[in-house]
Amino acid sequence: MHAKTLRMNHDYMTLVHCRDKAWGQHALTRIGSIFIATTAVGISVPGHWWVFCVVAMTIGWAIEGVFYRWLRNKIDHPDKLDPNDLPRIKQQTIRAIVCLVAIYGSPFLALAIAPHPGPSLGLIFACGSLLVICGQHVLDRNMVYWTLPVITIAVILCAIRLADGWVGYLLGFLAFLLCVNTVVLTGASVKSSEDLIEAQGRALRLADELDERVMLRTRELEEAVKVAEEANRAKSRFLATMSHELRTPLNAVIGYAEMVGEDVRSGDLGSTEADLEKIRNAARHLLGLINEVLDMSKMEANEQVCRPNEFNVRHIAQEALDAIIPRAAASQTQCELEIAPSLEPIAYNDEGKLRQCLLNLLSNAAKFTTNGTIKLSCRPSGPQQEWIAFEVEDTGVGIAEEDLPHIFLPFFQSDTSFTRSIEGTGLGLAISQKLANLMAGDLVVTSRLGVGSTFTLTIARQFN
Numbered sequence: 001m002h003a004k005t006l007r008m009n010h011d012y013m014t015l016v017h018c019r020d021k022a023w024g025q026h027a028l029t030r031i032g033s034i035f036i037a038t039t040a041v042g043i044s045v046p047g048h049w050w051v052f053c054v055v056a057m058t059i060g061w062a063i064e065g066v067f068y069r070w071l072r073n074k075i076d077h078p079d080k081l082d083p084n085d086l087p088r089i090k091q092q093t094i095r096a097i098v099c100l101v102a103i104y105g106s107p108f109l110a111l112a113i114a115p116h117p118g119p120s121l122g123l124i125f126a127c128g129s130l131l132v133i134c135g136q137h138v139l140d141r142n143m144v145y146w147t148l149p150v151i152t153i154a155v156i157l158c159a160i161r162l163a164d165g166w167v168g169y170l171l172g173f174l175a176f177l178l179c180v181n182t183v184v185l186t187g188a189s190v191k192s193s194e195d196l197i198e199a200q201g202r203a204l205r206l207a208d209e210l211d212e213r214v215m216l217r218t219r220e221l222e223e224a225v226k227v228a229e230e231a232n233r234a235k236s237r238f239l240a241t242m243s244h245e246l247r248t249p250l251n252a253v254i255g256y257a258e259m260v261g262e263d264v265r266s267g268d269l270g271s272t273e274a275d276l277e278k279i280r281n282a283a284r285h286l287l288g289l290i291n292e293v294l295d296m297s298k299m300e301a302n303e304q305v306c307r308p309n310e311f312n313v314r315h316i317a318q319e320a321l322d323a324i325i326p327r328a329a330a331s332q333t334q335c336e337l338e339i340a341p342s343l344e345p346i347a348y349n350d351e352g353k354l355r356q357c358l359l360n361l362l363s364n365a366a367k368f369t370t371n372g373t374i375k376l377s378c379r380p381s382g383p384q385q386e387w388i389a390f391e392v393e394d395t396g397v398g399i400a401e402e403d404l405p406h407i408f409l410p411f412f413q414s415d416t417s418f419t420r421s422i423e424g425t426g427l428g429l430a431i432s433q434k435l436a437n438l439m440a441g442d443l444v445v446t447s448r449l450g451v452g453s454t455f456t457l458t459i460a461r462q463f464n
Contacts, residue, residue, distance in 0.1 A: 011086040013197045015075050015093060018139050019068075030132060031061065034104060037125040041111065045118045053107040060103040067096045094139050098146045105129060105150040112157035119161035123175070126154040130182045144186040152179040230409075252282035306438045308463040311351040313378055313388060314339055320358035321376050324366045331370045340379035347388060349463040353435045357443070360428040361392040361455045369396035372452070381458055387441060390457040399447035407445060408433045432457070439463065 034057050042050030074081060074089055108129070111122030129151045133144060159175035160168040256275045263272050317337060325335050358376070365374045372395035381389040399407060410430040433443040440460035447453035 011090050012075065012078070012081075012083075013200060014139055014193075015071070015086070015090060017193060017197060018093065019071055019075065033125065033128060034060070037107070037121065040121055041107070041114075041118065044121065045111070046115050049107075049111065049114045049118060052110055056103050056107045060100055063096070063103065064100055067093075067100075090139060094143055094146065097139075097143070101129070101133070101147045102150045105154055108154040108158065109150060112154060112161055119158040122154060123158035123162065126151055126158060127178070130155065130179065133182065133186060141187065141190050143190075144183055148179060148183065152176070155179060249282040249286040253279050253286070256282070306350045306353065306440075306463060308349050309351055310346055310348050311354075312345055313343060313347050314345055316351060316355055317358065317376055317378050317390065320355060320362055323359060324362045324374075327363070328366045328369070328374055331366070333366065333369045333371065334373045336373065336375040338375065338377040340377075342385075343378055343380050343388065344385070344461065347459075347461050349439050349459050349461070350435075353439055354459060357432040357435050357457055358390060358392070360432045361390075361457065364428060364455075365392055365394035365396060365453075369394045369452075372396060380461075386461055387458045388461050390459075391454055392457070393452065393454045395452040398449040398451050398453055399445070400449050404445065404447065408443070 038050060038053040038057055041053050071089070071093060074085075105126065108122040108126040111118040114122070130148075133147050133151065155175045155178065156172045160172035162168065162171055256279045260272055260275050260279070263270075263275070317339070321335055321337050328335050362374065362376065373393075374395075375391075375393045377389075377391040377393070379389050379391075381387040408429050410427055429443075436443040436457055436459060440463055441458040443455065443457050445453060445455050
């Protein structure tokens with residue numbers, strides 16, 4: 001049990017309360033009263049009755065000191081305390097207090113038969129002991145019945161000795177009533193102590209709950225701050241990247257348009273067709289960048305929906321792979337397609353979104369792979385083949401382990417010396433994962449830096 005939980009245990013708090021009250025606040029007063037009683041007996045009572053008082057006082061002090069150190073060692077180290085030991089420690093404490101009361105009360109009992117003024121002194125100090133029992137013996141409701149007998153007998157006998165005949169017996173009866181009232185007051189004291197302990201327990205529990213809430217809210221705020229800072233950095237990187245990405249095709253369009261204009265003015269139209277093709281390519285690239293940003297904004301606004309239709313899985317996979325073969329060939333990279341024989345050829349889902357996802361994944365593979373292999377695999381997935389899995393496996397640069405949790409965040413780009421030289425907005429993977437979710441599927445990645453990456457796209461075979 002944790003120390004904080006242990007401090008809310010009723011038995012533990014009762015022991016702490018007893019230690020603080022009986023041995024902490026009132027120990028010097030109690031021991032001082034016993035010393036004064038012994039001194040008074042030695043001065044006023046004839047004979048050697050004071051010797052008995054000194055012996056009892058010395059034995060009581062020795063037992064009290066040893067037990068107090070034992071109890072303090074137990075309850076002052078809650079981390080080392082076994083909760084199952086608490087009932088045993090509580091019972092031992094009760095027995096020790098009963099023993100101490102009997103030892104401390106024995107001189108008062110003896111004074112009942114001592115010469116005068118012994119009975120008077122015994123009655124006074126025995127009544128004082130009743131007050132101590134009433135206020136301090138709060139470990140258990142039945143504890144008073146174990147601690148009162150010696151003191152009760154001392155009070156009654158001392159009261160009877162104060163007078164002769166029926167007056168003495170009357171005083172003894174009144175002393176008995178005093179002891180009965182002590183029992184009643186002790187019960188009320190125990191009840192008040194238990195109520196106080198319960199209130200302390202509730203206060204501790206509420207304080208712990210408040211601490212946990214504060215810690216939880218603090219962690220949430222820290223996470224929110226981190227997310228906000230990361231989003232701010234991502235947007236800053238995105239703006240810097242987009243300004244470069246958009247400027248490049250625009251500059252190409254402007255430059256080649258000026259060249260075409262010069263060719264028209266000079267009448268030399270030999271290279272015009274090639275320049276116009278370059279303008280078209282730059283414009284397509286620019287349009288693709290703008291479409292990516294628009295797609296991302298639509299998804300953030302929840303405006304994208306799935307429009308399912310029937311299509312042939314093999315045809316879609318082959319078309320997507322064919323589209324990136326020229327780029328892969330430029331970097332001496334081989335492209336492969338593998339279709340599992342058990343795969344149903346016809347699927348019912350959003351063909352356009354699937355094509356976009358595959359093109360994004362294959363284009364990324366072609367960007368980051370040189371002198372390697374890109375393999376597109378299609379297979380059924382799920383216990384009843386209710387999904388189709390598309391795996392895009394490459395032997396490219398791979399992704400660092402610390403970047404994997406962020407790879408599908410918008411605008412995120414792995415920060416390596418190679419990837420920094422590759423053009424891109426950092427939106428392709430984020431868009432692909434959201435599109436996969438729209439098609440009732442998902443997109444996950446496994447990768448090793450310097451070895452390659454495998455992106456697994458799953459979609460529902462029959463979209464409902």
